[in-house]
Amino acid sequence: MSSTASHFEVDAYRIGSPAHPLLDGAGAAAAEDARWNGRGRHVIYAAEHYATALLEKAAQLNSLRIPRTLVYVRINAPPDVSIEEVRIGDLPGWDSDEKAVSQAFGDRWYDEQRSLILLVPSLAAPGLERNVLINQRHPEFGRVTTSDAEPVRCHPKLVA
8 A cells, every 4th residue: 555645636436416516525425335434434436537526426326327407516625735655455355245354454545544535446357447535534635636527428329
């Protein structure tokens, strides 16, 4: 695992309902089954690439069809924010259905405010893609910006 200030801007994509703010970790804080955090922790889940965000949303919905009502935002963090990375071999059991290992790690990261961003392997494409977790309670959070929400874009066969 590595922790550092980034030397590059972090861009990430998040897909969700327009009924809820997309730069808000309230959903993860209320969930019992978030992969990288326990209840009460406001973590924003995003993906490094738009296509990965689509895959992650499909997995979350347990459907290969994406509701046409969803929207996406592009999230940006400047190059000098703090980042920690978990690589696929760093944390055995991170991908377990039980989620105890990944939640315990994420809870420590969040509670200790070790970094604004935690890069983690994407379960949708482990070893190939990463997800971007953002600690909404971190002192650097005010430096995160988003684009305006836009309708989700994907192949017409993937839209429900």
